[in-house]
Amino acid sequence: GENVEQHPSTLSVQEGDSAVIKCTYSDSASNYFPWYKQELGKRPQLIIDIRSNVGEKKDQRIAVTLNKTAKHFSLHITETQPEDSAVYFCAASILGGSARQLTFGSGTQLTVLP
Amino acid sequence: GAVVSQHPSRVICKSGTSVKIECRSLDFQATTMFWYRQFPKQSLMLMATSNEGSKATYEQGVEKDKFLINHASLTLSTLTVTSAHPEDSSFYICSARERTYNYGYTFGSGTRLTVV
Numbered sequence: 001g002e003n004v005e006q007h008p009s010t011l012s013v014q015e016g017d018s019a020v021i022k023c024t025y026s027d028s029a030s031n032y033f034p035w036y037k038q039e040l041g042k043r044p045q046l047i048i049d050i051r052s053n054v055g056e057k058k059d060q061r062i063a064v065t066l067n068k069t070a071k072h073f074s075l076h077i078t079e080t081q082p083e084d085s086a087v088y089f090c091a092a093s094i095l096g097g098s099a100r101q102l103t104f105g106s107g108t109q110l111t112v113l114p
Numbered sequence: 115g116a117v118v119s120q121h122p123s124r125v126i127c128k129s130g131t132s133v134k135i136e137c138r139s140l141d142f143q144a145t146t147m148f149w150y151r152q153f154p155k156q157s158l159m160l161m162a163t164s165n166e167g168s169k170a171t172y173e174q175g176v177e178k179d180k181f182l183i184n185h186a187s188l189t190l191s192t193l194t195v196t197s198a199h200p201e202d203s204s205f206y207i208c209s210a211r212e213r214t215y216n217y218g219y220t221f222g223s224g225t226r227l228t229v230v
């Protein structure tokens with residue numbers, strides 16, 4: 001089955017700086033890579049996703065890059081703000097055919113220091 | 115957008131009792147429901163996958179007789195934790211998918227189970 005590894009486990013940045021979180025996956029059949037933000041006791045919130053036919057996607061301060069050959073993808077947050085502080089999870093799945101589960105990375109606790 | 119309603123949000127039960135958690139898709143047909151468990155400061159771990167009208171498929175290490183999953187309709191799936199023990203205390207969350215993927219993965223709001 002799929003295995004997703006995520007680094008770092010904790011990340012502290014100064015407000016206004018950029019934050020980068022990296023993930024690798026093992027199953028070359030995976031073609032859908034979402035990123036979630038989770039606040040304590042809440043459900044994961046989708047912040048951005050990318051499919052395997054795209055190398056990069058950007059939404060305002062958030063961007064995701066995908067390297068299919070190396071099987072890794074990264075989340076980039078620019079101009080970080082204190083409200084960006086949360087746990088971020090990457091995930092991988094296979095879209096198409098029968099529904100497949102999301103396999104999550106281990107999570108990154110991001111702290112943005114004011 | 116797609117919404118999954120999960121209840122209860124919090125429950126405290128005595129050791130040995132059973133607890134039922136419900137997830138309802140409000141505006142789409144949840145052909146597949148995924149049930150996850152999340153321990154404090156850990157990731158979401160898949161417990162089981164259920165397709166409407168079929169028996170659930172459990173992940174390795176998850177006891178099917180302890181965690182009963184019912185997905186009898188396209189809008190309702192339930193997880194019953196039977197004979198709960200303190201080690202079952204966790205955050206349980208469902209995630210629904212609609213067949214045509216129009217709504218991606220939609221998460222319920224989660225249930226914080228505490229077994230005392």
